Amino acid sequence: MITTALAAPGGLTPLWTDDSIPAWVKALVTGAVLGFAAWLITASARAATLVDHSGLQVRGFLGTRRLAWKDIQEIRVEVSAGAVFQENGAERLAYAYGPGGRRVQLMYVDDARVHLDSEIAFLRHTWHTLRGDGWEPVAGLADRIRRGEARRLALLAGLVPAIFCVFLLILGLIVDLFVDLPDGLETVLSPLILFGVIMPVLSVGAASLAYWRRRFVGQHQPFDTP
Numbered sequence: 001m002i003t004t005a006l007a008a009p010g011g012l013t014p015l016w017t018d019d020s021i022p023a024w025v026k027a028l029v030t031g032a033v034l035g036f037a038a039w040l041i042t043a044s045a046r047a048a049t050l051v052d053h054s055g056l057q058v059r060g061f062l063g064t065r066r067l068a069w070k071d072i073q074e075i076r077v078e079v080s081a082g083a084v085f086q087e088n089g090a091e092r093l094a095y096a097y098g099p100g101g102r103r104v105q106l107m108y109v110d111d112a113r114v115h116l117d118s119e120i121a122f123l124r125h126t127w128h129t130l131r132g133d134g135w136e137p138v139a140g141l142a143d144r145i146r147r148g149e150a151r152r153l154a155l156l157a158g159l160v161p162a163i164f165c166v167f168l169l170i171l172g173l174i175v176d177l178f179v180d181l182p183d184g185l186e187t188v189l190s191p192l193i194l195f196g197v198i199m200p201v202l203s204v205g206a207a208s209l210a211y212w213r214r215r216f217v218g219q220h221q222p223f224d225t226p
Contacts, residue, residue, distance in 0.1 A: 006037070049094075049106040051123065053130065056096055058104050065104050069131040073097045073141050075106075075123050077116060078149055079156075092116055094123075101141050103148075150214035157210035161202030165194050 012033060015026055043061040050057040055068040074097040080090050090110035095103045109119055172189035175181065187193060 047107040049109050051126065055130075056104075056106070056123075058096075058107055060105070060107055067096055067098055067104065069127055070135055071099050072127055072131065073099060073101070073138055074145060075120065075127055076145075077120055079153060080110070088112070094120055097141070097145055099138055101138070101144050101148075103145075146214070150211050153214055154207040154211035158203040158207035161206050162199055165199040165202070169194055 012030055015021060015029055046059055047061060048059045050059070055066060056072070058065045058067070075094070076097075077092050077094055080093045090112035092111045094106040094109035094116065096106060097103050106123075108114070109123075110116060168189060169191060172181065172186075176186070181189070188198070
């Protein structure tokens with residue numbers, strides 16, 4: 001976050017070197033960029049997951065969420081949808097689910113910063129211990145959580161063919177600079193066919209297969225709620 005924030009003002013150079021832009025516009029844009037950078041650093045430093053006898057307090061970038069132990073329906077690890085686009089980002093993230101099924105990311109509880117399995121084991125043990133004897137699961141919520149996870153991973157799987165098609169397009173353009181492609185191959189690699197036919201078919205197929213595996217072949221995290 002700090003690196004991103006420090007790099008942000010560098011993008012202002014073209015703004016300040018353009019004499020056609022009024023000074024007040026330059027000042028306004030500069031103030032907005034620097035303010036955003038300062039907020040980004042401050043918010044990332046403030047974010048945290050706090051645990052005490054009464055429950056979880058999650059301080060996120062845009063606010064704080066409090067979950068009492070008795071209100072938590074599930075604490076689980078899920079695959080990070082953005083991991084494929086991050087070189088050193090977390091691949092698994094921790095979430096807590098409230099009584100309405102809304103999930104709350106447990107800030108900085110991930111496999112890039114902590115020993116995730118032991119942290120989740122501790123949190124689940126604490127939850128089971130402190131939620132009270134009268135705790136009962138919300139009917140149907142466990143299946144809703146599984147469906148939601150399956151949908152998110154299916155969408156991620158559907159992005160892979162799109163990235164592959166972009167790679168094919170770039171490859172085709174480079175090869176076409178040096179050799180004449182056969183008519184059939186040139187047609188297949190045209191943007192219209194590649195992104196209008198091939199990519200949608202592959203994306204829908206990959207997403208459907210990923211969803212089916214998660215929902216019906218047991219490719220999901222098991223619930224061990226007593």
